[in-house]
Amino acid sequence: PDSLNIDDDNEASRALTITSDVLNTVALYIFLLVFNAISRHKMIDLMRRKQTPSDYSVYATGFPDDTVTKEDVREYFSEYGEVLEIVFARRFGKMIKSYMAQDALNRNIKKREVQVKIKAEKEGDTSILKAVKNDKKLRKLVKKDNKMEEDLRKKYPTIESIENVPIIGAFVVFNKAEDAVKCLKAHKLNYKLQTETTAKLKGKYTMKVTQADEPSNILWENLEVS
Missing domain, CATH: 3.30.70.330 (RRM (RNA recognition motif) domain)
Known part of the structure; x- marks a missing residue:
């Protein structure tokens, strides 16, 4: 009889332990679900309130x-x-277009200089610098560039002129x-x-x-x- 009572007590103890574990597991699971829901809600709220x-x-x-x-x-x-x-x-708009036009002109000047130098070398010209200086098309481009530079300086002499x-x-x-x-x-x-x-x-x-x-x-x- 005593052994039966001990077995019953052990069974009851094990049942209580299992029940306690199950309840704790369920409670933890519910907590995780609630925590996840709250976190997700806060994250969505933060995303909605994200400011730029x-x-x-x-x-x-x-x-x-x-x-x-x-x-x-x-x-x-x-x-x-x-x-x-x-x-x-x-x-x-107009000022930017003017500077862009001048930049394009400067590229054409450099391109023409290269063309004149290559031509002078092929023809055996001993003075490449003289050939560049005497090239009519190049002189015309440089003259146009100087005029554009002068006009821009008159219109925008200083950074303060931007205020105008x-x-x-x-x-x-x-x-x-x-x-x-x-x-x-x-x-x-x-x-x-x-x-x-x-x-x-x-x-x-x-x-x-x-x-x-x-x-x-x-x-x-x-x-x-x-």
Whole structure:
């Protein structure tokens, strides 16, 4: 009888241990499921809230007068929050085309120099430098290059002269993304209702404000030359 009681006690102990292990395993499994669900939810939430530089920025257009300064723009947009940076986009199309044309001309000059030197060597000319100097086509190209260089220097004598290039817009960067959103909402509402009171800069420039594009090698790295 005593041995039977011992066996019963052992069976009960083993059953209790197994039950405890099963419950612990189930509890751990449930915990892992819940933890995984919470982690996934937080990850999705973080991905949804992931912000980019454009979330902090707006792009304003509509003030053609070059007397507008960054201080004017900052004063206006500070109504919606702290403004960290303002960068003007300018109409540099003609200037860039002029420099590209000059660059192409310089390549033609070098190409012609090589052609003249090769021709002089083939003909046994002892003075290659003289042949280059006396080449009519080359002299004409060099004269044209000098004229282009002079014109560019007159138009853009110093880096300060860049400020004279017409402004086509302004990138405004806020300290907080919600300030940029607030600014966009205000101007979108005013634009729909055609009310211009809060969309006026210096009391005379009716601005159109949109969200700035995402950073790119062209748009953001060359803001002042686009």
